[in-house]
Amino acid sequence: MFKVYNCIATAHDLWLVGLAAVICTLASLAAIGLLRHARHATRQMRPVWLAISAISTGFGIWSTHFIAMLAYSPGIPSAYNIALTGLSLAAAILLTAAGLAMSMQPKWRLGPWLGGAVVGGGIATMHYIGMAAFQIGGVILWDSTLVAASILLGTLIGAAALPAGLRGDSQRWRIAGAVLLTLAICSHHFTAMGAVAIIPDPTITIPQSAIPTTWLAIGVAVSSFTIILLAIGAAALDIHDQRRSVLEAERMRGLANAAVEGLLVCDGDVAVTVNTSFAQLVGSTSDKLIGTNLQSYIPDAGARAKLFAAPNQPVEADLRHADGSMIPVELILRPIDFAGHAHHVIAVRNLQARKKAEQHIRYLAHHDALTSLPNRGTFHARLDHEIAATMAGGQKCAVLCFDLDRFKEVNDLFGHAAGDKVLQTVASRVTAILDKTCMVARLGGDEFAVLVPGLSNPATAGRLADRIIEALRSDGDKSDSENMTSCSIGIAICPDDADNRETLLTHADTALY
Structure with a gap:
C-alpha cells in the first residue's frame, strides 16, 4: 500500500491525476447510462447501443490510463509503441463489449456479475498491453504481488459495478454503478503503477517509430473530448428514458384502472404496476402492491407455475386478501413488451359470485x-x-x-x-x-x-x-x-x-x- 501511495505522490503530476479521475468518472457515467439505454432499446437497436456503450467505455478506460501515464514522471525520456498502443485500445473496446453483452443476457442470472468481471479483466489487459507499449531508456521491473493485486481489484470491483448500475430504475443505482466502475479502473491502474520499478540504462535507445508523448497527449485530448460529449449524450438519453418510462407507466396505469377486472403487470414474479380493481380485490392500495412478489397474494406455487407455463390459458387459484381470507379467482397471463423489455400482464377475475351460484345450483339439485x-x-x-x-x-x-x-x-x-x-x-x-x-x-x-x-x-x-x-x-x-x-x-x-x-x-x- 505504501508503494502505491508513494508512486502517486512522488512520481505523478497530481493535476493530471485529477484530470484522469474526472475523465474516468465521466466515462463511467456514460458507460452505465448508455448500457441502461441499450437495455430498454428495441431488439434491433440494442446491438447498436451496446456497441456505442462498449466504444465509450473502452475509450474511457484507455484515456484514463494514458492521461495517468502522461502524469507519470520517471525522470528519463519515454515514448510509446504505436502498434501496441493501438492494440491496447482495441483490447479495451473488445473485452468491454464482451462483458457488457454478457450483462445484457436476460436468461443469465449471474450475467451482470460475470460481465462486470470480464470488463475488469479488460481493464487489466488494456493496462499491461499499454505498459508494453511504454518505451523508456531503462529496464522495467515488476512487483508480482502488486500485479496480482491490481488484476484482482479491477476484476472484483468491476464485477460489482454492472449489477449495481443495472439494478432498478433509480438514479442512485446508476451513480453507484459509475462510482464502482471508476474505482475498478483507478484502483487497478495505480496499484499496477505501484508495481513498477525503473532502472535507467543509457544503452537502451527509444526507436524513431515510437509516438512522442506530445502526439499521444493530442490523441488522448481528442478521446477525452469525445467521452465528455458521450457522457452528455448519455445523460440526455437517460433523462429521456426516465420521462418516457413515467409517461408509459401513467398511460398503462390509466388503461388498467379503466378495466373492471383486476390487472397487474409483472417483471418476472414482481409486480411493476397494478390497477385499482386488483388493489381493492386484495384489500390494499396500488402503491403498496408495487414491488411485491406474486407469492404474497397467490400462495399456491403450483398455480403460479401453471400460470407462467401456459400463457393465455385460464388458471383457477385462490387469492389471499389482506385480512388472510382466500378469494377464488381466475387468472390469465399474457406476455407483453413494457418499458422496453419483456413483462407479463395478469388478468384477475373474481369467481366468488360464480362459485356461490354453482354452490347454490348444486344445493338445488339435491x-x-x-x-x-x-x-x-x-x-x-x-x-x-x-x-x-x-x-x-x-x-x-x-x-x-x-x-x-x-x-x-x-x-x-x-x-x-x-x-x-x-x-x-x-x-x-x-x-x-x-x-x-x-x-x-x-x-x-x-x-x-x-x-x-x-x-x-x-x-x-x-x-x-x-x-x-x-x-x-x-x-x-x-x-x-x-x-x-x-x-x-x-x-x-x-x-x-x-x-x-x-x-x-x-x-x-x-x-x-
Missing part, C-alpha cells in the same frame, strides 16, 4: 327449493346406502311416509301462498324433533318421508310417528290454514317388510291407508 329439505333423489340415495348398511350390519332401519290431510282444501280456500307456508311449517317442525342420524325429505306435493337408520327396536319408529303427529297437531300459535291440516303416517321396516328401496317405499305408502 334439495327442495320451497322447504330446503332434501329432495326425492337425495332421499333415495341415502336410503339405498342405509339399506346396504342394514343388510350388512344386522340392525334395522325404518321409513316413515306421511302426507297432509285436507291440503287441497287449504290451497283452494286460502291460496297457494298459504299452502306453501303450511309445507314450510311442517318441514321446520319435523326437522326440529329428529336427531342428526335421521333424514326428513319432501318427495313432492304434500308427500314427506323420514328415514330412521340404526334401529334396534321397531317400536321406536312408532313412537317417532306419534311425536310427528303431536308436533303437527293444532295449537294456539297456528293459523287457520295450519289448523285445517293433519297428517297420516305409514311405516315400513327393513329388512322385515322389504330389503330394497322400491318395495320398502311401496309398503310405507300402502300403510298410509
